[in-house]
Amino acid sequence: MTSSSWSNRLIPTLIALGLLVAVSIRATGTGEVLLTFHAEPAPALSGYRIGLQEFVSPTQAVALLRFNDARFAVSGPEQVSLFSPDNTPIEYWLDPADATTEFGSMVSIRLAFHVPATIPTNPVPPYRLVWGPDTRATFTLRPGWIVDPGRPDHYRIVRWHDPAGDSDGQLASIEVIADSHAGLYSLWYLVPMSILFILLTIRKMHHGDDAVNPPA
Amino acid sequence: MKSFSVMLAVACIMMSIPSAGHAHLCNDVFAQADDNLAVKVDVRDGQLRIGETASFRVYLLNTMDRDIANINLEVRSTQFDSSAVPGTDWKGFPKLRTVKQGGKKEYFDITLKRKPGIPDGAYKIDLRLFNGGNPAQEFKTVDLGNACGTHKLKPAKGIAVDGEPAAAEWASSILCTDFYEVTAAGKYLANQRSTEQPRFRIAADATYLYCLLAFEGRSEATEDIATIYAAPTPDDEPRMVKIDRVAGKALTDEHAGKITVKKSADGRQLECRIPRALLGIDADNRFYLNLTRTTAKNNREYKDFWRGNPLSLNNPVVYDQFVVE
Numbered sequence: 001m002t003s004s005s006w007s008n009r010l011i012p013t014l015i016a017l018g019l020l021v022a023v024s025i026r027a028t029g030t031g032e033v034l035l036t037f038h039a040e041p042a043p044a045l046s047g048y049r050i051g052l053q054e055f056v057s058p059t060q061a062v063a064l065l066r067f068n069d070a071r072f073a074v075s076g077p078e079q080v081s082l083f084s085p086d087n088t089p090i091e092y093w094l095d096p097a098d099a100t101t102e103f104g105s106m107v108s109i110r111l112a113f114h115v116p117a118t119i120p121t122n123p124v125p126p127y128r129l130v131w132g133p134d135t136r137a138t139f140t141l142r143p144g145w146i147v148d149p150g151r152p153d154h155y156r157i158v159r160w161h162d163p164a165g166d167s168d169g170q171l172a173s174i175e176v177i178a179d180s181h182a183g184l185y186s187l188w189y190l191v192p193m194s195i196l197f198i199l200l201t202i203r204k205m206h207h208g209d210d211a212v213n214p215p216a
Numbered sequence: 217m218k219s220f221s222v223m224l225a226v227a228c229i230m231m232s233i234p235s236a237g238h239a240h241l242c243n244d245v246f247a248q249a250d251d252n253l254a255v256k257v258d259v260r261d262g263q264l265r266i267g268e269t270a271s272f273r274v275y276l277l278n279t280m281d282r283d284i285a286n287i288n289l290e291v292r293s294t295q296f297d298s299s300a301v302p303g304t305d306w307k308g309f310p311k312l313r314t315v316k317q318g319g320k321k322e323y324f325d326i327t328l329k330r331k332p333g334i335p336d337g338a339y340k341i342d343l344r345l346f347n348g349g350n351p352a353q354e355f356k357t358v359d360l361g362n363a364c365g366t367h368k369l370k371p372a373k374g375i376a377v378d379g380e381p382a383a384a385e386w387a388s389s390i391l392c393t394d395f396y397e398v399t400a401a402g403k404y405l406a407n408q409r410s411t412e413q414p415r416f417r418i419a420a421d422a423t424y425l426y427c428l429l430a431f432e433g434r435s436e437a438t439e440d441i442a443t444i445y446a447a448p449t450p451d452d453e454p455r456m457v458k459i460d461r462v463a464g465k466a467l468t469d470e471h472a473g474k475i476t477v478k479k480s481a482d483g484r485q486l487e488c489r490i491p492r493a494l495l496g497i498d499a500d501n502r503f504y505l506n507l508t509r510t511t512a513k514n515n516r517e518y519k520d521f522w523r524g525n526p527l528s529l530n531n532p533v534v535y536d537q538f539v540v541e
Contacts (some may be wrong), residue, residue, distance in 0.1 A: 047411060047433055068413045068432065070393045100432050100484075102415060103383035108432055159409070176339050177265045178295065178330055 030132025031071050033160035037063060037119050037127075042152040051146035061117045065158035066148065067129060068100070068108035072130050076106055081135045082113060085125040090114075093140040112145065115156060129160065251398075251407040252280040253355065254524065254534040256450060257343065260502065264328075266296075271327040274300075274343065275450055276312055277534065278319055279527040281404065284312040288348035289324045293341040296328040310348045321533045322451075329456075332478050366537045372419035375426050377489045379478035386428055389417035390538070392507055395520035410520045416442060420540050425495065427488040431461050431509065435484075438462065439512040442486070446495035447532035454506070455495050459488055488509045490538045504535035 048064070067080075074080060077099070082090040092113040100108035115127075147155060254277040264270055278284055287310055291298035306322045313319025328341070329403040347353035370388040393415045396407040412433030419426040429442045439463040447454040458467040463490065464479040464486065476489040497503035507522040508529070519526075524534035 044411075046345055064409050068393070070391065100415075100430070102430060103381070103386075107415065108413065176270075176293075176296070176328065176341055177263065178334060178336050178339060179335055180267060 029056050029071060029073065030130075030134070031069070032128055032130045032163065033067075033069060034163050035063075035065070035127040035129060035188070036122050036159050036161070037115065037133075037156040038121060038159065039153070040157045042149045044157050045147050045149045045152060045155060048147040049144060050149050053146055053148040054149075058082045059117050060114045061119065061154055061158045063113050063115045063119075063158050065112070065129075065160075066108065066109075066110045069160065072109075072131060073105040073107050075103070075133075075137050076111060077111075078137050079133060079135050080109060080111075080129065080139075081085070082111075083099060083128045083130065085123055085127060089138050090127075091138045091140065093142045093145060095143050095145055097143065111139070117154075119156060124200045170195075220328060221311075251405070253278055253284070254528055254531075255345065256313045256452060256533045260539075266328060266330060269327060269329045271325060273303075273323045273325055275321055275323045275533045276524075277528055277531055278312045278314045279316070279525055280314050281316060283314050283317065283319065286310045286348040287312045288346055288351075289326075290344050290346065291326060291328070291341055292344060293328070293339070295334045295339045296325045296330055296341060296342070298329070298348055299327045301327070315527050321531060324413070366539055367418075369418070369420050369538055369540045371421045371540060372426050373421075373422070373483075375487075375489070375537045377426070377476045377478050377487045379480045379485075379487055381428050381480065381485060381487055386417055386419060389419040389426070389428065392416045392418060392522055395507075395509060395522050397520055398525045403523070406447065407525070414442070414507070414520060414522075416507050416522070418505065418538065420492070420538065422501075422540070423492060423498070425490045425492050425497070427463070427486075427490065429459065429486040429488065431484055434511045434513055434518070437511045437513040439510070441467065441510045443510065444490070444495070445506040445508075445529070445532075445535065446497050448497050448500060448502075450533045450535070452496070452506060452532060453532055454504075454535075457490055457495065459486060461486055473501065501540040503538060504532045506532075506535040 045064070047066075077094055077096070082092055084090050090113050092111045094109060094111040098110040099106050229317070257272045258275060264272060274289060276287070280507075289300045291300060301324065303323045303325065309322075312322060326343075347355075347357040367390045369390060372388055375385045393413050395410045395414050397410050398405050399408050400406075401408070414432065415430040417428035417430075419428075425444075425446070427442070428442065431440055431442075434440060442459050442461070444457045444459070445454045446456070451462040459465070459475070459477055460467055461479070461483070465477050466475040466488075474491055474494055478487045479485070480487070492498035492503075495503075506524060506529070509518075509520040509521075511518040522532070523536060528534045
């Protein structure tokens with residue numbers, strides 16, 4: 001095989017491997033979290049673009065969510081859906097400039113949506129955020145959307161928790177390998193030392209005193 | 217007779233105060249345990265290999281606003297006999313003093329002995345922290361699962377520190393996110409997940425530690441600093457390196473020229489290469505790391521912690537263990 005044919009095969013293989021690795025780290029998964037709603041003082045709004053805002057209804061509040069769960073990675077906002085307690089999709093709005101991407105995937109998103117002004121902290125059943133390639137979202141792009149820090153009572157800061165992560169943390173499990181030969185592993189260095197010793201002994205036996213007193 | 221009644225009432229009140237105080241103390245302690253009782257299980261690689269007997273340590277660090285009056289640890293296993301013995305220099309055991317009042321990291325020495333007839337194989341043991349004065353009362357909110365965690369790193373290959381991070385280069389990295397702020401929550405300080413999250417990736421080979429530092433939000437900050445804390449063991453003093461996103465370089469003079477930092481085109485990410493020797497973590501393939509983000513904006517400082525809090529930041533017992541395979 002010539003060197004050119006080697007390179008002809010090697011380069012595409014390396015490219016394919018690179019793409020495989022890239023896809024594996026960019027892989028977008030699916031997930032779901034439950035939302036909680038919090039009335040907070042105005043400083044909680046300091047990360048937002050601010051301005052005067054007209055509110056369409058006194059019975060509604062604006063829920064603000066920066067979603068950046070460690071597992072979250074999607075190709076775009078069309079893969080993020082919100083559901084109300086009665087499982088109805090909720091329309092949300094976002095500014096694409098607020099999103100954070102990593103290796104081409106969207107890993108953080110800031111969005112807003114309307115909720116009743118009287119919404120409790122932990123609605124039961126809960127609001128849900130779902131993401132993944134099979135999700136079909138309802139959203140509006142609103143570049144430069146603002147919040148009004150002069151009216152903090154019209155906002156709810158949204159946090160989330162993983163429904164699968166509410167486990168009891170009272171116990172820690174450690175894997176213990178019971179191995180009758182475990183005590184011998186620490187003596188591994190004896191093997192190369194023995195081989196070296198044997199080789200030196202053989203060399204000594206073959207060469208005799210020549211090794212010590214080489215011929216003039 | 218009247219004075220006797222008054223004295224009796226006073227005596228009853230005085231007798232009831234210690235028990236009331238004790239109950240109150242327990243409630244407060246358990247409420248704070250989630251964020252202020254650090255637990256680290258020092259098992260290499262997160263796995264323990266045992267012939268007939270083996271031992272390891274479980275470290276504890278209390279950063280609450282008060283001491284824990286009574287804390288104890290037990291091992292649950294059907295395959296092994298066990299003992300949990302407090303460290304020889306743990307003065308005042310079973311009290312775990314808070315670092316706010318001069319307390320320090322303490323530990324239990326755990327010894328396991330295989331029961332007769334147990335064949336070779338993999339088994340699980342469970343650790344349980346509880347109130348020694350009332351064994352039914354457990355520190356349920358302490359995430360002991362995290363305490364055993366070890367991040368295994370495949371040796372980094374092909375990371376070009378050029379400010380153009382590629383997925384393939386960082387495929388072997390560990391993502392460190394879910395930072396939190398320490399804020400007042402009712403009577404106590406508690407951890408609250410940071411709204412704007414750093415996404416710091418860690419990779420390593422035998423010589424270098426590689427960091428991909430992605431900063432979210434606070435774009436108008438005058439300083440936006442990632443601090444990397446490193447120690448070879450939980451007992452060592454950590455060393456630290458500070459790298460500023462705004463300046464795009466390591467901050468301390470002593471590190472000038474030794475740390476390579478390149479900023480991405482959008483200014484939100486830094487690729488860094490730090491000699492492990494500089495952090496004192498080059499002698500072994502195992503080391504401990506912690507990370508913070510400190511931002512100066514509008515004359516205010518924000519601090520986000522990956523592990524620990526202001527009281528435990530310099531104690532590697534709260535750091536995560538990394539093992540380069």
